Amino acid sequence: MAVRPLIGVSTYLETGARWGVWELAAALLPAAYPRLVQGAGGLTAMLPPDAPQHAEATVARLDGLVIAGGPDVDPARYGAERSPRTGPPAPERDAWELALIEAALAARVPVLGVCRGMQLLNVALGGTLVQHLDGHAETVGVFGGHPVKPVPGTRYAGIVPEELMVPTYHHQAVERLGDRLVPSAYAADGTVEAVELPAERGWALGVQWHPEMGEDLRVMRALVTAAS
Template sequence: MTGQPLIGVTTYSTRARWGGVWDRHCSLLPTAYARYVQRAGGLMVLLPPDNPALAGAVAERLDGLVLAGGEDLDPALYGERPHPRTAAPVPERDRWELALLAAALERGVPLLGICRGMQLMNVHAGGTLNQHLPETVGHKGHNPRVGDFADHLVEPVAGTVTAHLMPAPCDVATHHHQGVGKVGPGLIASAHAEDGTVEALEYPWGQGCFAVGVQWHPEMRDDLRLVRGLVEMAGRRRGRSAAPAAGG
């Protein structure tokens, strides 16, 4: 490997206020994501919403990709009407990240989906979402305090990439009211909560890429195992792209 692998992280697209006077639409990301990638040895770059036609060009330049958390996906993407508790969609972000995800999978760019990012992976694969989990699981344990992260136990599925990186049940930081409904074709559930909620998805190793999504927020805790797995695979990709051609 030559140099740090370049890890792109998608951003929120929302209104923000700062400095006591400014109120503007922004592309932004909590600092925890940057620190999460940097602590694992990655070189982080922000990927705000852009023209979906440019997703391939962006993916070509990346060694790895993180699909960040954020706003609810548009239910129309998986053929449903909005639930009363589903927030207004952000179409420019949905279009951009779906194109970026497709481009990364096509090129074998290692990727990690976080919360919304995992849900995006499932919808892209043809799966659906449960638009309001409390109605299904009968409790608010996945999002007990709006605006704050809580912890609950997840158990990885043996034989998966997720279990390879996190072999034992552990507590994770959670803040989500939606979850996986039908798992998209080609994906496998690789971790569950105690109530049966799918907490991680991935494409099997046989697909030829590292593509893991988790419903929790690993960037909010000190556990770097997932992002180290991503950065390691991104470093291998960078090493291959930097290697001279045979006979060169």
């Protein structure tokens, strides 16, 4: 039987999670993430925030890495003043996930960034973010949907060659691209919806939408295949 690759997925860190009779600090991951990894043929390891100096050793135990969605990236990470519409910072996640991305890129471990994860991939490589997009994520806690169109010749276009309706929930986006990142999908309004590194720099892809909330497994299957 083929060995299933181990895919690490970063987690939320929440101070007031509730289950049963308990209300405690908790490392959380929406169940849709491990279901997507498992459905694509991988095993899932949750990666709660840790000291950044442990990222290299953590990545060394993984076959692939997913940086999950979540809160806004601290604008200080890309040299910007905080907008009034930017959410509260998550310093533990920012530091840990940026260190995971840097370690994975250095070790050429395949990386998939989802929503915030795509934005962090961009920031890790020196890019900046638009802090608010009017008309995006209009209903709190409800995923929307819109089509994204692949850029021919990119890795993403090789995975999903057609225009695709995707589940989405975000109010920030890529502004200036990070070093050597290539846009590989766009929304109709011109928002960058996917970014990737050239093949010679390893396997790294970021998508602005939430594949774990849909039925299409192709993006995660591509990560699992690369991790194999």
